[in-house]
Amino acid sequence: MSRHHDVVVLGGGNAGISLAARLRRVGCRDVLVVAPSATHLYRPMLNYVGGGQARLDELTLTTHAVMPSGVQWLRDRAVAVHPDLHEVETAKGERVGYTDLVVATGLEEDLGAVEGLETALASGWASTPHLEERAERTWEALRSLRRGRVVLSIPPEPAPCGGTALKPLFLAADHWRREGVLGDVEIHLVTPFASVLDLPFVDGTLTTRLERLGVQVHHDARVASLDGATREVVVASGGGTTTITDVDHAVVVPHYRGPSWLAGLAGGEHGLVDVDPETMAHRSAPDVWSLGDVADLRTRPSGGALRRQVDVLADNIARRRLGEPLRRYDGYTIIPITTDRRRLLLAEMDRDGTPQPTVRRPDLTVPRTWLWVFDRYLEPRVYRYALLRGRV
Secondary structure, X not given: OOEEEEEEEEOOOHHHHHHHHHHHHOOOOOEEEEOOXXXXXXXXXXXXXXXOOOOHHXXXXXXXXXXXXXXXXEOOOXXXXXXXXXXXXXXXXXXXXXXXXXXXXXXXXXXXXXXXXXXXXXXXXXXXXXXXXXXXXXXXXXXXXXXXXXXXXXXXXXXXXXXXXXXXXXXXXXXXXXHOOHHHEEEEEEOOOOOOXXXXXXXXXXXXXXXXXXXXXXXXXXXXXXXXXXXXXXXXXXXXXXXXXXXXEEEOOOEEEXXXXXXHHEEOOOOEEOEOOOOOEEOOOXXXXXXXXXXXXXXXXXXXXXXXXXXXXXXXXXXXXXXXXXXXXOOOEEEEEEOOOOOEEEEEXXXXXXXXXXXXXXXXXXXXXXXXXXXXXXXXXXXXXXXXXXXX
């Protein structure tokens, strides 16, 4: 073992940086973040890039700039965790010891789960705003479409705030309406849910909006394969498969799973870290915790959910050391969805899908212009100057 730290955090994204900052604020003096990338991405803005309302450079920061004061950064990639030794192994061969370990790596794209997706993305016939290198291409393709057929998808869980994949659809449809060509564009939406998102308190609003736009919705379905040469998208559901032909462009969000090297800490088919969803403590590995997209918290991942997760987890690390009862995370999460280019609604819920609004009045599930302004322009500043600094 070449070095030892009190708390080691794996991951330099929203979850890892926010937690490291919070730990410093509550008195932890020795925090190390292990993260390989020199850039930090504000991922919730990617769908705005895909919908033509943001540029990629607006959501890209340097990891150095967001690293909390007093937190050490090891620019390396973790490749294994050895909980019996309380060690992390890195790609460069370092062995990092820890008193407590927090896994906050996020998920990895599983492009192979959709046949032909990688080839379709490379050819430009398909795109997705969920991959930063494809986000701007998404808007270029949608903006240039004046007639024809387009397919968009909501990914199956687990996915990084999968419901926000509706943003490019509504943003593009409103653009086509303003351009006077909406009637010439046939829109297909593929959703893994029985309704739009399986959230009754917002599904009515979303369904009405989709019907007004003439969107054909494929429920309980997923994109099974794409073929750019024949311009076909095969949609699989419980009733079999449907082939959508003559597709001019496909916006398909890839499937996701936990990093394969975390298999020893994971459970289930998606490779999520096997934690108690309420305390975020690992079920069998001592002094290992997890939060964010990679943790099996039995709720839909989102950036907004991290505010409560960070607060609870930072407190629980201290509570366990003091022998105090651990706090409980109720699975609160949030999905912001634009319904046109100037209005947005918020779906806030717990892990059971029960509404958990932060305020009772006004009703935030009603699309409002000021909610769009907050999500698009103010929330990135809250993220940069509050959440990433441990102010949750």
